[in-house]
Amino acid sequence: GQQVMQIPQYQHVQEGEDFTTYCNSSTTLSNIQWYKQRPGGHPVFLIQLVKSGEVKKQKRLTFQFGEAKKNSSLHITATQTTDVGTYFCAGPPSGGSNYKLTFGKGTLLTVNP
């Protein structure tokens, strides 16, 4: 079945440093969604990318969807302590059930103030 992999599994940064997490799917995706889960919390939707090569920005966050629609990345510029949490990518397979999200294992980001 479809597998979604994320690297790194953990990332510890000093406040102000940049952070990037990468997401790779074993199959082409219909779209890619990113979620953030704070410690002890539940996943919260950040963004959805649909088009091949799409780039979207939200303040200090930049999201990219690969040309082949099999990979994606999230880059955070100048991290803050409020960025702490686990970032998940998730997507449904292209041509399949577009409601059925397969999540990666996530990247846990910790920020040292």
Add this chain to the structure above:
Amino acid sequence: GAGVSQTPSNKVTEKGKYVELRCDPISGHTALYWYRQSLGQGPEFLIYFQGTGAADDSGLPNDRFFAVRPEGSVSTLKIQRTERGDSAVYLCASSLFPGGYEQYFGPGTRLTVT
């Protein structure tokens, strides 16, 4: 407005017992999903409802798991003969429409089977 709510927030049960977990989605959301999240893992799809019917239950691990949504709003996930391996956080999510829309997650029910 109110988000997705789930009850109970925590449930401890003995192996072999039956449990019910409840999800109250955002009002007006037609699509409802159940996921299971184990420690250090991402949410794992269990079942999807469109309206009252289970449109896709392919993620349910086995026939001990069953879910209903009789009136197209509140949903109940039912687990029979619980096993220790069922221990996890069970997340419910809803979306306005199915497919390609952001999913709003509830706070989850932490199930512990002793």
